[in-house]
Amino acid sequence: MNPVRKRRLFIVLAILAGVGAAVALALSALQQNINLFYTPSQIAAGEAPEGARIRAGGLVEKGSLQRDATSLAATFRVTDGVATVTVRYQGILPDLFREGQGIVALGRVDAGGMLQADEVLAKHDENYMPPEVSQALEKSGMLKHYENGKPGGAQ
Amino acid sequence: MNWTWFHKLGSPKWFYEISGRWLPWFAVAAVLLLGVGLVWGLAFAPPDYQQGNSFRIIYIHVPVAFLAQSCYVLLAVAGAIGLVWRMKLADIALQCAAPIGAWMTFVALVTGAIWGKPTWGTWWVWDARLTSMLILLFLYFGIIALGQAIANRDSAAKACAVLAIVGVVNIPIIKYSVEWWNSLHQPATFTLTEKPAMPMEMWLPMLVMVLGIYCFFAAVLLLRMRLEVLRREARSNWAKSEIKALLGAP
Numbered sequence: 001m002n003p004v005r006k007r008r009l010f011i012v013l014a015i016l017a018g019v020g021a022a023v024a025l026a027l028s029a030l031q032q033n034i035n036l037f038y039t040p041s042q043i044a045a046g047e048a049p050e051g052a053r054i055r056a057g058g059l060v061e062k063g064s065l066q067r068d069a070t071s072l073a074a075t076f077r078v079t080d081g082v083a084t085v086t087v088r089y090q091g092i093l094p095d096l097f098r099e100g101q102g103i104v105a106l107g108r109v110d111a112g113g114m115l116q117a118d119e120v121l122a123k124h125d126e127n128y129m130p131p132e133v134s135q136a137l138e139k140s141g142m143l144k145h146y147e148n149g150k151p152g153g154a155q
Numbered sequence: 156m157n158w159t160w161f162h163k164l165g166s167p168k169w170f171y172e173i174s175g176r177w178l179p180w181f182a183v184a185a186v187l188l189l190g191v192g193l194v195w196g197l198a199f200a201p202p203d204y205q206q207g208n209s210f211r212i213i214y215i216h217v218p219v220a221f222l223a224q225s226c227y228v229l230l231a232v233a234g235a236i237g238l239v240w241r242m243k244l245a246d247i248a249l250q251c252a253a254p255i256g257a258w259m260t261f262v263a264l265v266t267g268a269i270w271g272k273p274t275w276g277t278w279w280v281w282d283a284r285l286t287s288m289l290i291l292l293f294l295y296f297g298i299i300a301l302g303q304a305i306a307n308r309d310s311a312a313k314a315c316a317v318l319a320i321v322g323v324v325n326i327p328i329i330k331y332s333v334e335w336w337n338s339l340h341q342p343a344t345f346t347l348t349e350k351p352a353m354p355m356e357m358w359l360p361m362l363v364m365v366l367g368i369y370c371f372f373a374a375v376l377l378l379r380m381r382l383e384v385l386r387r388e389a390r391s392n393w394a395k396s397e398i399k400a401l402l403g404a405p
Contacts, residue, residue, distance in 0.1 A: 008239045016320055023324050035337040036282040057337060094276030096205060104339055121275045126344040128210055128353040130201030 037104045044083035048109065056085050056115050057104040057123065065099055078105065078115075085109075089117040096122035165242045167384045168393050174377045181374035188367030196360035212270045214360060217345050218368040220263035220288070224326055226256035226372065227291060230298065231323035234316030244380075246312035247387065249319060250302050251379040255372060257295035264288060275339055283332035284340035287325060294322040308387075 001009070027034070037057030038048040048054045056078055064077035073090045076099075087105045097103060097120065107117035163169045196214030203210035230249050237245035267285070268278045279285065298315050305311035333342045344352045345365065351358045388394040 005239050009235075012235050012238055012320060015317070016323070019321050020324050023328070027328070031336075034283050034335075036280070036339055037337050039337070094274065096274050097276075119277070121277055121280065121339060123339055124205060124274060124341055126341040126352045128203045128206075128213070128344065128357055130354065130357070131204040132201075133354060134204035 039080045040078055040083040040085040041080055043085050043109065043115075050109060053106065053108055054115075055104050055106045056087065056117075057102070058085075059102055060097070060099050062099045078103065085115055086113070087115045087117050087120075089120050091118075091120070093120055094122040096124055164244050165240070167243060167247075167388050168391075170244055171381060171384050171393075171397070174381055178374060178377045178381075181370050181377065185367055185370035185374050188363050188370060192360050192364035192367050196364060200357050200360050206274055209270065209273050212266055213344070214364050216263060216266040216270060217361060218364040219259050219266065221345070221365055222368050222372055223256055223259040223263050223288075223291065224329060225369075226252055226259060227294070227319075227326055228323060230256065230319040234319035237312055237316045238320075243387070244384075246308075246315070247380050247383045248376070249298070249312070249315055251383055252376055253295055253298045253302070253315075255375055255379075257292060257299060259372075260288065260292040260295060264292065280339050282338040282340055283336045284329065284338050287329045287332050290325055291322075291329060294318070294325060298322075 037055035040056065040058050042048055043054075043056060048056075058078040058080040061077040061079045061084060064075075066075045068074065071090065072092065073088065074093065075086065075088045077084045077086050079085075087107070089105065089107075102123035102125070104121045104123060105115055105117035106119040106121075107115050109115050192214065197211050200211070200214075202208050229252055233245045233249040233252070236242055237249065264285075267288075271280075272278050298318050301318055302311050302315045305314060330343075332338060333340050345358075345361055353361075385394050385398060389398070
């Protein structure tokens, strides 16, 4: 490669490295703000600002969902396996909402430590399978094993 | 390693001849693969155990989002080649690929929103993956606008190349956004490096769609580049005779 081209190539690489470093620094400074939600452990540890609108994300605890008989109100606990936070929501829950499903709830934490949500979003993981396969896995008790065997499978 | 093919790329005439030979193959492959993949994915692949049939939009969303990012990497590589080797063809490739990439990003965002409403419960959420993808769309818009705004071809090429190279920083951010931060968007299903997160009968139509969309991209890009080469070389003898032959003039 002739020297002129070599110099230009170095300039291009230097621009790329400089911009890359700047963006990396900015993103690491903003680390916490880019997270879409707080986990129940973070809320329990007091990392989430009090009184402000926050998002809490985690799994809907099995057996914790209570629907109001006369209205759309629902109460359930969200867990990350370490801590839990109770969520109260009034409105239509997304199709994928069920016990054991990952969700993100947007709302304020009240004095009693309960999250008064005004929006509930369902999260799903990257694993797809036909219904027969999931039924067969469930029957043999392997579904849990399958989900735990993958990083992010528990989300 | 033999670099003659690389230096030959500097000749628009050579590119015009060779691309004319490749174009029909890419076009035929794109039609076949996209046709097979769409029918297979949308009609014959099994439904998902949680989402039912609505997950089928993945067969459009993922290939298109894949291409949107690859296309930007291509812009950056073309930009670097243009800056370092001053190759005319690099700028042509950059200018011709940018609108295709912008459309792909747009389609990925729209199909994602359509998919998000029934499954997540929202059209849009400002999570890391969705936001970085929106930034990608604006980067494409920026490159297109910059290329159109500067009248001098050489300065426009240089400015676009620099913007393309700077913007490529966004690509790893898009890719790893779902791993670095808590996001609503799930991690990647379709990767070439790991075991796929779906069974074969769901994964194969996806593979066909991804290959098909790349062939589609190659065909459209070559088509656009050939036209642009003719336009820029319109004063040279070979281009004049080629245009005459294409128009069927006496």
